[in-house]
Amino acid sequence: MTERRKMERILLTGSPEIKIGASRQTAYDIRKFANELGFVPLEKPTFQNVFSCESLIKLFVHPLETRITLVAYPFFCHPGKNILRYLELKLIKMLSRWSKIILYVFDLPIEQSISVGNEIFIDQKSYLIERELMKCADKIIVFNEKMKSRIQERCELSDDRFVFFEILDYGVEQPDYLDKEYDPPIAVAYAGNLSRKYVGNAFLELPVNEKINYHFFGYDGEWISDLSVKFRYEGYFDPLELAPRMSRIAHYGLILRDLKNPKFTEYHKYGSTSKFSAYMVSGLPVLVPRTYEYIAQITHKYGVGLIFDSPKDLDSLLLSVSEDEYRTMRLNTYDLGKKISQGYFFKKAVSRAIDS
The missing domain is CATH 3.40.50.2000 (Glycogen Phosphorylase B;)
Structure with a gap:
């Protein structure tokens, strides 16, 4: 050439x-x-x-x-x-x-x-x-x-x-599918920036009981373990390590920041996030607030998670899911994650833009 x-x-x-x-x-x-x-x-x-x-x-x-x-x-x-x-x-x-x-x-x-x-x-x-x-x-x-x-x-x-283009691709190798049993305690992962300034008081609204464990991945999260014995700070991992680790540990991936910030809620109308895509590639169905309008929309469209109105409702929502319902969500998530890891949405949109 x-x-x-x-x-x-x-x-x-x-x-x-x-x-x-x-x-x-x-x-x-x-x-x-x-x-x-x-x-x-x-x-x-x-x-x-x-x-x-x-x-x-x-x-x-x-x-x-x-x-x-x-x-x-x-x-x-x-x-x-x-x-x-x-x-x-x-x-x-x-x-x-x-x-x-x-x-x-x-x-x-x-x-x-x-x-x-x-x-x-x-x-x-x-x-x-x-x-x-x-x-x-x-x-x-x-x-x-x-x-x-x-x-x-x-x-x-x-x-x-x-x-x-609909969804942001995430080019990390997808872990092998893991058929995870759906028994309490339900494990919820959160991956991202964990600084207090970034997340605010969002984690304080999460329900804490013996039926749910939380695992936090990212920078600046040392303070989180002090909030509850059910909150475990796992540290920071490179995306290549993070995907298989979350896949083994967790049932769900959580998407959450300060829901009392109307500007941030408005911002979530315009697109999805790399956090959503990272969870998909990891095979984790997502937990997303209804006010994060677009992410909630694609979660419903592809059947890849649960939509909640308030973080305080998460325990009853998670425990209402049957084994078969969870397995279906996890399979849907794995299928969508495979496309995301291969750049499907980027390539499709760019090719269409070139040809039109």
Whole structure:
């Protein structure tokens, strides 16, 4: 394959090495699955290497080689306050003159910043950057109808510009299926950022009794074991280790943060999370609040978990499930997790965007 041929499909993204946690795994997954579709990944520069980033310099010198540009947003052209956002937008505008621009929008960074109280990183230019970026795109790949509508509120784009991808893929090898007996105590896993600032008082509302055990995986969770003898902090594990470990230990994976934060609840209308996908690949049916509208919707659609109104209801909900009902959920979860681990949703959506 010639160098010219190699540059016909490019992926503009961020480096996995400068990401942490779920963001790092998402960065790896986008690169991996895009590469399987023939895309050459080009990482965004950092402020320190902006003038020595060889791959991006090639684009400015030989831009006509590129026929399709896939942009992983918001890894690339993040609209928050940073000096590189103008350079990255300029590059995409230049490429749009002869390259088909496809945006893969796996998050809405403005809404995300507002939901967690980080408005300080957003300014009026952030909205302008995002509008200009969206207008450059020939196709915009989004989670769902509500994410599409949110973008259209700002950009006035037609429906035919959008493609739905539905679920965030998670490229970790899936453990072998484990037919787990459904007897108390029921084991519930929670994986993610465990800092007090992040989770707030969410765990204090979980029912504590002899019929449920909780297992917490992630950074900064040493404090959790002090809340109850039924709360066990397992530590942090790499995603490759985490999936088989959760599969062996737990019956369910919990999705929960501060349900009293209306901005965070609103944010969950626009997409799913890597946490949901990690549980699916691990073979764990999910426990999700009804107020997390979109995740609850896909949980119901695929039959891969239980939806609750309040964390306090979890014990009665879990104990109402029969052995056969749980086995069906676990099989459904394993089947969906297999697709997620293989990049099914990403590849399907990007291929459709290329062909349409």
